Amino acid sequence: MWRIRLTRPKTLLPRYFRTVLPIVLLSCVLTCAAADDKPNDNTISDLDYGVALFHYYQGDHQTALTEFAIIEHKGDIQHQGLSPQLVKGGMSLSYGLYDQANEIFDRVLKAQPAEKVKADAWFGSGKLQYLEGNWREAQTAFERVSDVLSDSHHDDFYYFQAQLALKEQDIERYKQFKSQISDDQPLHSYLSHNYLLQKIANDDLSSSELSQEFSRIDAQSIALADRSYLAMGYDFIEQSEQHAAITAFKQITLDSYLFEPALLGYGWALNNLAQYGQAKSLFGQLASRVDANYYVQEAILADAYASELLGDFETSLAILQLGITKFKQHQNSLEVMEQRLSVGSACYRAIILQQVAVNCDEKHQAFIDLALIEMLSDSQFSTKREQLQQVNDLSQQFKQQLEKLHTYQQMLTEKQRTAQTRLSDIKLSDLKGQVDNLSAKRDLLASRIDEAKRSKRSVFFLPQPLLARHDKITQASTKLENLKSKGQNVEVAEQRLDLIKRMFGWESDYNFTVNVHQTQHFLTQLDQHLSELKMMYQQLSQHVNEVANIDRELSAIDDLSRRITSQMSQSNNITERIEQAFSQQLTAYFKQRQHELNRSIVVAKLAIIRMQDASFSQGEQLPVTDLGSQ
Amino acid sequence: MKFTVAALIFSLLFGAAHAQERQSINKEIQALKRQVISLNRDLYILEEDLLFPTNTQVAVYVSMDIGKYFELDAIELTIDDDNVTHYLYTQKQIAALEKGGVQRLYLGNVSQGEHQITAILRGTGPNKREYKLGATQTFKKDKKSLSVELKIGDSVAKEQPTFELIRR
Numbered sequence: 001m002w003r004i005r006l007t008r009p010k011t012l013l014p015r016y017f018r019t020v021l022p023i024v025l026l027s028c029v030l031t032c033a034a035a036d037d038k039p040n041d042n043t044i045s046d047l048d049y050g051v052a053l054f055h056y057y058q059g060d061h062q063t064a065l066t067e068f069a070i071i072e073h074k075g076d077i078q079h080q081g082l083s084p085q086l087v088k089g090g091m092s093l094s095y096g097l098y099d100q101a102n103e104i105f106d107r108v109l110k111a112q113p114a115e116k117v118k119a120d121a122w123f124g125s126g127k128l129q130y131l132e133g134n135w136r137e138a139q140t141a142f143e144r145v146s147d148v149l150s151d152s153h154h155d156d157f158y159y160f161q162a163q164l165a166l167k168e169q170d171i172e173r174y175k176q177f178k179s180q181i182s183d184d185q186p187l188h189s190y191l192s193h194n195y196l197l198q199k200i201a202n203d204d205l206s207s208s209e210l211s212q213e214f215s216r217i218d219a220q221s222i223a224l225a226d227r228s229y230l231a232m233g234y235d236f237i238e239q240s241e242q243h244a245a246i247t248a249f250k251q252i253t254l255d256s257y258l259f260e261p262a263l264l265g266y267g268w269a270l271n272n273l274a275q276y277g278q279a280k281s282l283f284g285q286l287a288s289r290v291d292a293n294y295y296v297q298e299a300i301l302a303d304a305y306a307s308e309l310l311g312d313f314e315t316s317l318a319i320l321q322l323g324i325t326k327f328k329q330h331q332n333s334l335e336v337m338e339q340r341l342s343v344g345s346a347c348y349r350a351i352i353l354q355q356v357a358v359n360c361d362e363k364h365q366a367f368i369d370l371a372l373i374e375m376l377s378d379s380q381f382s383t384k385r386e387q388l389q390q391v392n393d394l395s396q397q398f399k400q401q402l403e404k405l406h407t408y409q410q411m412l413t414e415k416q417r418t419a420q421t422r423l424s425d426i427k428l429s430d431l432k433g434q435v436d437n438l439s440a441k442r443d444l445l446a447s448r449i450d451e452a453k454r455s456k457r458s459v460f461f462l463p464q465p466l467l468a469r470h471d472k473i474t475q476a477s478t479k480l481e482n483l484k485s486k487g488q489n490v491e492v493a494e495q496r497l498d499l500i501k502r503m504f505g506w507e508s509d510y511n512f513t514v515n516v517h518q519t520q521h522f523l524t525q526l527d528q529h530l531s532e533l534k535m536m537y538q539q540l541s542q543h544v545n546e547v548a549n550i551d552r553e554l555s556a557i558d559d560l561s562r563r564i565t566s567q568m569s570q571s572n573n574i575t576e577r578i579e580q581a582f583s584q585q586l587t588a589y590f591k592q593r594q595h596e597l598n599r600s601i602v603v604a605k606l607a608i609i610r611m612q613d614a615s616f617s618q619g620e621q622l623p624v625t626d627l628g629s630q
Numbered sequence: 631m632k633f634t635v636a637a638l639i640f641s642l643l644f645g646a647a648h649a650q651e652r653q654s655i656n657k658e659i660q661a662l663k664r665q666v667i668s669l670n671r672d673l674y675i676l677e678e679d680l681l682f683p684t685n686t687q688v689a690v691y692v693s694m695d696i697g698k699y700f701e702l703d704a705i706e707l708t709i710d711d712d713n714v715t716h717y718l719y720t721q722k723q724i725a726a727l728e729k730g731g732v733q734r735l736y737l738g739n740v741s742q743g744e745h746q747i748t749a750i751l752r753g754t755g756p757n758k759r760e761y762k763l764g765a766t767q768t769f770k771k772d773k774k775s776l777s778v779e780l781k782i783g784d785s786v787a788k789e790q791p792t793f794e795l796i797r798r
Binding site: 047049050051053054055056057058059062065066069070073095096097098099100387390391394397398401404405408411412553556557560563564567570571574577578 | 655656657658660662663664666667668669670671672673674676677679680693722723726729731732733798
């Protein structure tokens, strides 16, 4: 009896799950945990601080930190209930500003704060160290957290402690910490999964683990449960626990993207139980898929192997021949896909960066095989993608900032131009002289009015018609004096003029109060006009100052634009570096897939040759295939 | 064997270099993020100077104290008969208000002198009934910026929501 050496399914996947999965899950869990880091006190006395919190509580950390920066720029926060610095540390941590968060927690702790603030600060510091992968420092910080830790941190605190205990393989402590976490927390699922992976890594997995209940309340927990069962299934195959493996694979949901590896594993377990017929049926199901991803590729070879074990060499041969054709077709597809996914292309943006791209239609997405999906969810790749998305977002913001600045610049330039046109004919100093002169004249007039009022000079307050009469009387009196000096008799005229004078005097005295009031009224009116004039002058000078300020504002805009442009160039530089790394990784991926397909082709060809040799030596005749043409 | 050891050393070195590069990019991204915040702050201050100078600025804030008897849906804000904003709330925003966050509902300009601010709140009140609350207040605007807080609270004695406009 001869044997074809087939690739074993157990090698790649469990190793993959052991190494990559915990990191992926960890990063996911930490992100979730970071989003929940919020203070509890809800009495806010400083409105602007409250605005920062409003954004923070909605998970908009960047706006929250911007609001915080504005408050700090304007002055101190007038708030007493919470330690705003601690909150800022939490915001910074959530926004990924680890260095800033670290500085803040250090500063808060050095300031000898109240016990509760201290506990929260140590928790923040521990969480930060944990997120940075500094397990020992994280452990040290968590050990300093006292009982007065805010309730909102309670579950996260025990979660991190449980994770650290798991890393140290201290299962007793892990269980203690896990039991402290609220029952309704999704954190339990992640811990259970990581615990399971730890067991697999330690070759300590037993079939009793199958009895544990995995939460399946949402898409995330369902995916996590599927991953747990898949990891268990492959580990049970390694342990030759085929029934346990089958039980595990059966738990995986039908619409899971892990269904294909599950089907392959299920088939292998049946194969190992010598149930070749059933195994073949499963392999056949998988092998009939249109694309030839890694699992389909393995299933084709396994299907041929199962047929061979069943003694059906012809079918086995046919499967292998079809397989070779399919592998080659897939190699060609991969070449097309590699071109489609070249850095900067529409499909690259749509699939790799998960951005909207109009030129990449859906059929191109069908190219994507499971191994690529796995690679995209690999921690290294997803970290780069996340970094790239962050830099892209930041670049967009810089662009928006520049656009805003450009609008303001246009607005100010227009304002400056209009103002300069209006002010070009006005000399502010001449205007000031005129206003001052008018004010001085008004003051002189007011003092003369006061003087006339005090000395009861009724003539001073005469209205215009009476003043004309008064002038006529004075003129007549002068004329009479002249005539009298020339020796003429003006006695009668003098008597009449005297009567007129006395009558005029009576009338003036009689109307003195009215006339004074009237004069005062005119003065008030004059004051009003003068004050309006002064106000207009002030507005004008303010306008002139504003025009001068526009220059300053325009220069501030220039300065800001320069800063933004420099940051944009920095972000472009980072983008280039990440994309270069991306490109290298994609190239390596396609190279590896081509290599795997080549290997499968070689394995298939070898199997065909061996089968033909074996049949020849046994005197049977199998159809001879020209492998060279394939 | 020699090849395996060499490959192992290479992969370790490559892994370390890769981690270093990732760390370095992370640091640079952090620096970019800090710059974005700093630029946003400077831009906001410039914007405030240009568009909402102190002598004409009016800001209206919304805060919630407990809010047990009232589930806020929308606020309609009127200044001197001008409907300046009509804001619909999401669950996330309501939760943020309940935790103590304060929303800057409106930022605008008014001339110096007296102004009437009216706010109408719509939502669900006690016994899950549709509820409408309103308040009007006249405020005098001077050279300083005018800040008004719309405070939603609870009257435990009356088992009813309360609402007031406060100058801050």
